[in-house]
Amino acid sequence: MRTLVLNAGYEPLAVVSFKRAIVLVMNEKAVVVEQVDADPVWGPSAVYDRPAVILLTRYVRIPSSRLVPVTRRGVLRRDGHRCGYCGKSASTIDHILPRSRGGADSWENLVACCLRCNNVKGDRTPQEMGWELTIAPQPPRGAHWTVRGAERADPAWEPYLALAA
Template identity: 70%
Template sequence: MHTLVLNAGYEPLAVVTFKRALALVMNEKARVLQIDTGHPVWATSGVWDRPSVILLTRYVRIPRGRMVPVSRRGVLRRDEHRCAYCGKSASTIDHVLPRSRGGRDTWENLVACCLRCNNTKSDRTPAEMGWQLRFTPYVPREGGWQLRSTERVLPEWGEFLEPAA
């Protein structure tokens, strides 16, 4: 069970264990905004609801320009595990401009790819293959991407992770 931590300005900051969240609440460093009703925490000193979302009482400065690090897991998540070439289920990643030709490990050069397309493409560019990308690779910037320690975002966090309009 995990808890979404919001900064005092309501921007997503991190995902922590419910134990850490309870400690922050009990030490009055955060307050509970949303609880997980189905799983109370039992202790010798009492029973508490597990927090699903907490809000810090003091603002924590976040360095500007905090980039989301490139990772295989991140690329697959960004592309929703769909091949950028054929649209089938993807389990690997591919360099649009191959590394053998100077392609780098960047968000804009990596895409999710099925094993078949990855092997067929080899060290060629999509243009050489006569292929087109189904979308333009991008650096993720939405609120959920800035969260540390999470791969899966819980549905009840949705309203807190919506990008500000």
Template identity: 75%
Template sequence: MRTLVLNAGYEPLAVVSFRRALLLVLNDKATIVEHVVHDPVVGIDGIYERPAVIVLTRYVRIPSARRVPVTRRGVLRRDGHRCAYCGKAAATIDHVLPRSRGGSNSWENLVACCLRCNNHKSDHTPQEMGWELRWAPKPPRGPQWTVRGTERTDPTWEPYLGLAA
């Protein structure tokens, strides 16, 4: 069971275990905004609501430039597990400008790619192959990328994350 933590200004901060969330609530560092209806926590001192979303009582300053780290899993997720060259299911990633030619490990140079296209492209650029990218690779944006743990969201979190239902 996981809980979404909101800053005092209601912007999403992190996802924590329900135990950590309950401790924050019991220590008066947070209050429960949404709770799981039919699943209370029974303790020695009483019965408590199981938090689904909590808001901190004090504002926590976060760095303004929160950069999303580049990972293989992140590139595949950003591209919807679809090959940027042919559109089929992708399981690998490809450097648009190969590393041997100075290509970097950046969001702008990495795309999801199927194994067939990746092997066929090899150490060439898409222009040399006569290929075009189906979309321009860009860094991902939004709370589902900057807030850790929101890859798998709970339906009660959607109003706070700003995601379309």
């Protein structure tokens, strides 16, 4: 069981275990905003709702630029596992400007690619091949990318994750 943690300003921060969430609530560092319809948790001096979403009582300052790291899994997820050239199912990633020509490992230079297109393209650019990209590669945005663990969101979290998007 997982719990969404909101900053004091209702900004999604993280997803934590149920155990960590209940400790924050018991120590009065957070309050339960949404609870799970299940039996309450009995503490030594009080009864607590099972938290689905908690709100921190004090504001936590976070870095202004929360950059999403570039990963193979992230590129495939961003592009919906569809090839950026032909639109078929993708299992690899491709550098639009090949690394051998100075292409970087960046969100703007990587695209999901099927094995066939990746092998045919090789060490060339899409322009040299006469190919067009079906998507415009860019860094992903939204709470589903910046809040670790939010990709498998609980339905109770949706209103809070939508605010951050």
